[in-house]
Amino acid sequence: MRLCFPTSLMTTVKTLLGLPGLRLRPRAGSDLLDRPVTRIYVTELSDPGRYLSAGELVLSGLLWWREPGDAEPFVAALARSGAAALAASGADSGGIPDDVVDACVRHRIPLLEVPADLSFSVITEQVVLALAAASDSARKRLQAAADAPVETLLERASAELGLPCWVLSGFGRVVAGTSPLPSPGADVVRRYAAREPGSLTVVPVEGRHAVPWLVLVGGPLSTAQTELAEELAGLVGVTRARSPRPEAELPDEARVVALRTEGSEESEDVLRELLPDGLLLESAGDTAYAATTLRPSSTELSTVEPLLRAKRILCGVSDPGPRAEAWESARYALEVASRRRITVVAAGEVGAHELLLAGAPDGLRAALRRRVLGPLLDYDAEQHADLVHTVRVFLECSGSPTRAAKALHVHVNTLRYRIGRAGELLGADLTEFAGQLDVYLALRMEE
Structure with missing residues (x-):
């Protein structure tokens, strides 16, 4: 059974040891008590690995333990998942077996002993209440900086979350951040727009601006962390809306x-x-x-x-x-x-x-194109020919019969004949610059 709860964003295993009335006692991993706790998971499975996630406080009555060796797969699963700690009561009231303690030492999992007379429901209730209050305090501390610049908001949020934070423009520009962005901003925006998963959590900043800003947090978040990131995004949106745009001073030749x-x-x-x-x-x-x-x-x-x-x-x-x-x-x-x-x-x-x-209006472009190319267009339509294309390739080859013939895969004499015929229809000498210029511009007017 997993119980998710609002968590102080700086809540650690050590915090739980200080909760009144729980009387939890560390048995292993005393140097690891600064690990953050995000949620509670109660289990009596011998191998709960597929159900675990990072930051969880695992509660167990050790009903799965029967003999030495049973602790290894259980504790190894906790280590692989990134569990914050194991809180356990003695198996059959005989205390925590040495096998469990040794496995926690090997896998560097903090082990907390739960008094035999204390039910898990009491632990859960006190932890939830205490951490809900702490989470509310975190939001209030962030809200206290509501009038501060974006940089200050990010610093406060990063301290509460225990993770780096950034604000990114929709163009991939880093507006502010608490550390260097681990990947190009444009890549982050593209993945967000395509709804592709990434290593960063992205929260959009709401507002009237056409180009959005995005709040980024460096890692997956718990429910409470997500709520604080959304609070941060709201405050950033307010700050953006009220920030005056700087007056640019540009040279005359910008x-x-x-x-x-x-x-x-x-x-x-x-x-x-x-x-x-x-x-x-x-x-x-x-x-x-x-x-x-x-x-x-x-x-x-x-x-x-x-x-x-x-x-x-x-x-x-x-x-x-x-x-x-x-x-x-x-x-x-x-x-x-x-x-x-x-x-x-x-x-x-x-x-x-x-x-x-x-700069020419569409109507003028069409009229000029028709005036210059009309006879050639009519001929192609009536004869199912393609002299317009031949003339285009010829002019794009700078009027070179050899280059144009090669581009069209025809003999150079065939090319010369077609250009001569096109010139007759147009009433222009396509071997002269003046005639070439008018026809070339007319051809470009269709684009």
Whole structure:
């Protein structure tokens, strides 16, 4: 029988020895009394291993013990599970057998002798009451730091839990922590979003912010520890909500980031969390702009996307430059990202013609494409040909018949004939730069 109870987060085996009226006496493991206790498990099984978990105080009347040697599998099971201690009454009132004491010494399990006249129900009742009061004290001590910074809250919680604590942004940024995070923050967020188990306990911080913060605790938690971690998450949420955003001071030639959250109006919150050093320039619905010294990556956005209401997050990033020019460059890069269905597009990595085309309305793009390519499109439709593709490959090969023929797996003379026929239909000389330029831009307008 297992009894879980609210536990003081610093409760140890030594704490139990000090409870009045129990008269527990250590028989082995006196140097191990600082082990934390999380719950009580009462058993008379000879091998309770599959039912045990770490931190349990195991109570037993030793009814399973018959002769020397019986203690070995029982105590070994306690050691494998990480049990905090064994509290036992004498077998058949004859005291605890030496076999049990020796096994506890070998396996480093604290052994507490329970007086023969004391029932396990009394032990359970007193322990539960005492530890419930201590657990309430732990929450009150944490609540007393409610007005403190996040760093102080984590220090208090870590002291109560006996475990390291962190606050992580939904982008994987460590907001604060009591020790170095054992794994990359982005990996922790991805596992949390995918509901994959991990070595850290994750408690979400509730609030109105689009990008969540997460409280992390370094290990599995008991029920009472989980309650304290949830209390910590609530206090962190309050602290986050009331914390003023620092005013950024950026040089005139900072880069501009344009961000769009398709399907929601979370862009401002996402951009502020993505760029903690950024200066918000404008926010309107699903699109926001900020000046920054940082450059976001597709990895950061893909990490947080599963946690948001937005169907997709797109981002355009300018090169550093004068504010007005950077703004326009970021805006056009955002449109390129939308048309390419790519998360992040940096203006410096996009051809000038793409940035110009990105600024053209869809109706104008369609009209220009039809005006330039109309005869070729009609011919392909009527003849079930593919001259449009041939022309595209030819131009992407810088107008080289040899390279284009190789890419299309045709003879170079066949390629020259097709390009000549396409030129006739278009009324353009596709071997000249001017003719190539108009047709190439028209081809790119469909993207």
